[in-house]
Amino acid sequence: MIKTDALIIGAGPTGLFTAHQLKIIGLSCEIVDNLDKVGGQCIELYPDKPIYDIPAIPECTGEELTNNLLNQLKPFDIGFHLGERVDELKKTNNEWEVKTNKGKIFLTPNVIIAGGVGSFEPRKFVPKECEKYEDKSLFYSVKNKKIFDGKTVSIFGGGDSALDWAVELSKNCKVNLIHRREEFRGAKSTVNKIYELQKDGKINLFTKYQLKSVTGNGKIDCIEIQSEDQKVESIKTDYVLGFFGLIMQLGPIANWGLNLDKKTVEVDTEKFETNQKGIYAVGDICNYPGKLKLILSGFHEGALAARACFALARPGQKYRFEFTTSSKTIRDRLGVKSD
């Protein structure tokens, strides 16, 4: 069990700067994110796209912003728990017991949700029956490629993940690659490789097709794919892989008894606290009159939520406002020499 003054859910720009604000005022914090890297939407959705409205930074990309925020956190000791999703939150004596999908448990008086528009999850297949084969003979990521050796694998998708796995698995399995249109969006060299492998008979290509149905008994035997002009093909297959990118789902946050409005969490504008004491929401996921979904708003919200955390993490102590330019205590925390 990890004890901490505050737990931040989400390692996007708002989560990272909130961590900075907590550490500046002398609180400990841990950050959990479902993605395997920090940066949130900035990294997952638009790492190369320019952002023009970060104060004092005329132009930067999502990746540069993330790297700068990480640099700003360098002086501090912060526990990052990436590739983990917070599943459960429950109150035990005045503290929150927070459990992740990997079984890690945190005990903290303060939970700050900086979850953007929720957690990133793989986009799934449309046919309902796919669910019952999931993680058995139908996957949205590859954990152990050995299980496919000598088998027939049908891969759906047109991006790098689908193409890379088609190339890789064609070495030891029979591969069908199915995509909804003629064009692939993966790297050009990989696309060329796919056409070569098709010529050599190592990959069967089906373009303008999508999955129609899956049949089997416990495990998949056969799939039907349908073309735009309603032509149906039946393919014998042992495994199905789907690579349709990531979508954002509110996920378990919906079950924590918070007041929600669509996919956002209602907060006050003093502490950015939700209807549950000690649970705050900041950044894109929070909602209040006048809310702007800007990164700069997330920074402000995080700064205020961090101050609110102080009261619960240090009961009986009084929070004293200080500037980073003039406070010796803060400069000590930052590890800079005071004159």
Next chain:
Amino acid sequence: MPKITYVESNGNSHTVNVENGLSVMEGAVQNNIPGIDGDCGGGMACATCHVYVKDHWFDKLEKKTDGEEDMLDQAYEPKKNSRLSCQITITDDLEGLVVNMPEKQV
């Protein structure tokens, strides 16, 4: 202000006036029309404003860019007449446009 009609997958239809220059996605979000999320805010970075556009209207719209088509690969149940509604800008030429929404966005 052109009239735009948004039809949910269950047949419920919403007709609103949307200002020229806004996108079809913004028209839906600003009028609280269910069925279009627009999670990324119009950056062509998600596929949660996905709509179907019937042939006669589809042909009148500006063509899809490669980026939009790439993003549609990640939409729920994409079809030949799929569009991202954030990429359709309202003009007077679109008076009476009807878009159909998929069963869900995520």
